Amino acid sequence: MRALLPLATLLAAIGLLSACGQPASEQPQAPAGASAPTSEPVSPAPPPLTDAQKKSMLETLPAAYQNADLDNGQAKFALCKSCHTVVQDGGNMVGPNLYGVFGRKAGTSAGFAYSDGLKTSAIVWDAASLDKWITNPRALIPGTKMTYIGMSDPKDRTDVIAYLKVATGTPPG
Numbered sequence: 001m002r003a004l005l006p007l008a009t010l011l012a013a014i015g016l017l018s019a020c021g022q023p024a025s026e027q028p029q030a031p032a033g034a035s036a037p038t039s040e041p042v043s044p045a046p047p048p049l050t051d052a053q054k055k056s057m058l059e060t061l062p063a064a065y066q067n068a069d070l071d072n073g074q075a076k077f078a079l080c081k082s083c084h085t086v087v088q089d090g091g092n093m094v095g096p097n098l099y100g101v102f103g104r105k106a107g108t109s110a111g112f113a114y115s116d117g118l119k120t121s122a123i124v125w126d127a128a129s130l131d132k133w134i135t136n137p138r139a140l141i142p143g144t145k146m147t148y149i150g151m152s153d154p155k156d157r158t159d160v161i162a163y164l165k166v167a168t169g170t171p172p173g
Contacts, residue, residue, distance in 0.1 A: 053171035065162045073163025076156045086167045099168045101125045117141040
């Protein structure tokens with residue numbers, strides 16, 4: 001019985017990796033009794049941002065993003081969570097950790113093996129470049145390793161980008 005637990009954990013991890021790009025409702029769940037492997041203790045989550053802090057962060061984005069629906073953005077980002085983390089020191093998964101993504105040059109997050117096209121691109125992540133990226137990653141960077149097919153709805157992209165701004169950065173002040 002003891003040898004079955006590592007096998008169950010491995011199978012659960014493979015199942016989660018295959019979920020990349022699938023809606024949360026279609027993602028596989030870990031088998032009952034399996035626990036996710038952990039390598040380090042998880043640090044406590046920071047306190048939630050106040051509405052004023054969120055507003056302040058959104059004001060650094062172009063006007064179209066300042067009144068975005070953060071709840072919808074978080075719900076749509078569920079597709080991305082199978083491959084990306086958004087918390088400080090969250091580590092890389094199938095995709096890189098997105099904490100601090102705004103203002104970062106594409107292909108430079110430490111410890112992640114990017115495609116050559118992304119590493120050599122001149123992209124610096126901002127609302128406009130993220131919008132192009134999540135519309136269709138392969139159209140923006142041919143040969144990218146990212147398997148995500150894209151998000152066609154402009155309102156959903158606006159909401160996801162606004163959510164990312166709030167979830168992946170430090171409020172001003």
